């Protein structure tokens with residue numbers, strides 16, 4: 343982890359900041375994200391595209407981390423936004439991302455969301471079905487507006503990733519079946535309010551090898567050629583997101599490899615390419631800090647290390663059996679001989695488990711740890727289950743840090759609740 347280092351005195355550092363200092367002042371659980379890492383990764387990804395001679399517009403997938411400060415840093419680093427709801431659209435606008443750099447994806451956009459996208463005049467809507475095309479045309483015509491549309495195609499390619507985050511195989515809800523795409527593109531030409539500009543494809547997330555990408559892009563290239571052969575113009579191919587990272591020891595692909603796949607399959611099409619990266623940019627930038635509430639001994643088995651962070655904070659291990667690295671914050675703890683332990687949260691579900699049989703130094707009550715690679719699909723997937731307030735968020739910028747979202751108060755959990763007799767409960 344390029345942004346983490348161990349200092350003998352200060353313990354685990356994120357860039358120039360000792361994480362213990364943050365944990366002591368802000369408390370735990372607490373998300374910490376590195377501005378430098380966000381900037382560096384955005385530059386690296388854009389540089390790889392440029393290095394391959396590709397003209398690419400990059401749209402950060404807001405779903406991965408929608409914090410306004412994160413979006414602003416990425417906007418300053420040259421990225422637009424890929425949004426999947428009206429809320430994300432407004433969030434991106436609020437962070438200062440111009441509408442002209444926003445694309446709207448998703449399998450079910452409400453009429454109100456489509457209206458918002460048209461009124462904001464965003465760059466492009468990725469349409470996922472014949473039905474949606476009809477509805478969008480109706481909404482656009484009623485507003486007297488026209489919008490660029492890309493058809494999201496399901497290329498029926500297996501991204502070889504976790505079943506819950508695979509999206510490009512036939513039979514899942516995403517995209518237009520490959521064989522129907524050309525016909526629908528033709529239909530779209532005739533619909534008022536729509537300007538079909540090209541195709542979009544997103545086959546899944548945490549993709550580790552380039553083969554699925556190549557296969558999907560090759561199919562899209564074939565579709566572009568067929569569409570042009572049928573006399574229609576195509577100027578955009580949106581290549582989606584999905585580039586995986588190394589959480590444990592996976593051999594993840596690089597932006598260079600992705601750029602290579604894009605160039606070899608799509609490079610001679612003379613289209614503007616788009617990408618929608620989320621995880622690759624943000625995941626390694628962030629950690630989740632937690633403290634050990636109790637060390638619960640188990641006769642004849644591994645102890646339970648019970649943290650004050652739980653599945654309501656970081657859901658990925660419970661939902662996908664995802665592996666997140668765990669490091670002690672104290673240099674002293676880090677130096678102890680490891681033992682096998684189960685790392686769990688206090689939520690009342692057996693699934694509230696971060697790791698099992700994990701080799702870690704013996705962690706005592708009060709010890710602090712960082713859960714790694716938590717900058718994407720971390721805080722955004724949190725809930726307040728078990729009446730646990732949302733954790734604080736901190737941004738590290740060089741050797742300075744600041745709270746970018748205070749810990750939610752317990753009172754605010756019920757502040758908007760109303761008794762059935764209409765009496766508002768005092769927070």
Ligand code: LLP
Nearest residue numbers: 403447544547548583584618619620621719
């Ligand atoms: N574009 C579209 C249309 C998407 O659906 C997604 C992610 C992305 C881009 C960004 O993909 P990325 O570059 O981040 O892989 N919660 C899951 C991941 C769900 C991804 C959903 N779609 C997780 O924690 O692993």
